[in-house]
């Protein structure tokens with residue numbers, strides 16, 4: 001099976017390239033310059049040449065704070081581009097698997113978010129990703145939208161790498177302790193995406209299509225996540241870094257973030273039998289690679 005994935009150096013695309021060979025699946029990464037999400041013509045041209053069985057839409061404008069001042073560009077990249085890809089997939093009669101985000105929700109709910117909960121993004125990035133979900137769903141019923149969250153990996157830029165970099169020069173760090181979510185390893189996302197793509201290309205059942213939540217098992221605050229990273233660092237090289245728990249109000253950012261990012265993964269478990277590993281286990285796997 002051949003999977004075309006958008007982007008060349010992102011966390012999820014890098015993980016797919018690595019895990020694809022383990023799963024015996026050919027992964028073709030397409031990104032700039034031959035595929036630019038702001039250029040519809042490039043989107044149309046590239047996939048008919050590759051002839052994939054499934055398209056995975058992983059590339060995105062992911063600079064959450066910068067999007068506040070570049071909302072128009074974020075919309076083109078996160079909504080118009082993926083919608084055009086879904087149209088191409090429809091024309092090729094193949095499924096599209098698209099990565100979306102917990103930031104489509106406001107974070108005001110008390111419990112875990114389920115797929116049918118009302119959306120209500122509180123940031124430009126979240127609004128652009130929600131518009132992408134809606135554009136894809138309207139363009140091609142043969143879609144799976146995977147809302148994930150707090151993605152980290154050995155690749156690209158992410159929270160784990162930022163914490164390890166800061167630990168080189170600091171003994172204590174202030175980390176936000178009033179946002180809850182589920183850290184999710186891009187390596188685990190890649191395994192799930194490949195399993196889902198295989199099912200989609202073999203089975204037309206409409207229950208396999210639609211929106212699904214896909215996050216690491218268990219939950220944490222950013223401060224918990226940082227502590228787990230520094231515990232791993234301590235066992236590796238003895239360096240001790242302490243975490244000072246602060247509130248979101250103590251750490252103002254241009255984009256507002258949901259206080260509650262916890263997503264229920266029950267639908268994915270019931271439909272596909274997929275459950276991602278506990279975030280603490282997957283964090284150890286990534287730390288082993290980075291340290």
Ligand SMILES: NC(=O)C1=CN([C@@H]2O[C@H](COP(=O)(O)OP(=O)(O)OC[C@H]3O[C@@H](n4cnc5c(N)ncnc54)[C@H](O)[C@@H]3O)[C@@H](O)[C@H]2O)C=CC1
Nearest residue numbers: 007008009010011012036037059060062099101148150151
């Ligand atoms: N990183 C995170 O914490 C989260 C990410 N997501 C979603 O998961 C998906 C994958 O995220 P990551 O791998 O972490 O992202 P990333 O930021 O590591 O990679 C994004 C990729 O998109 C590419 N890209 C950006 N603009 C482009 C354009 N105009 N044309 C072509 N390619 C372009 C970049 O070159 C890069 O390869 C994205 O859709 C993102 O919105 C969802 C929730 C959380």
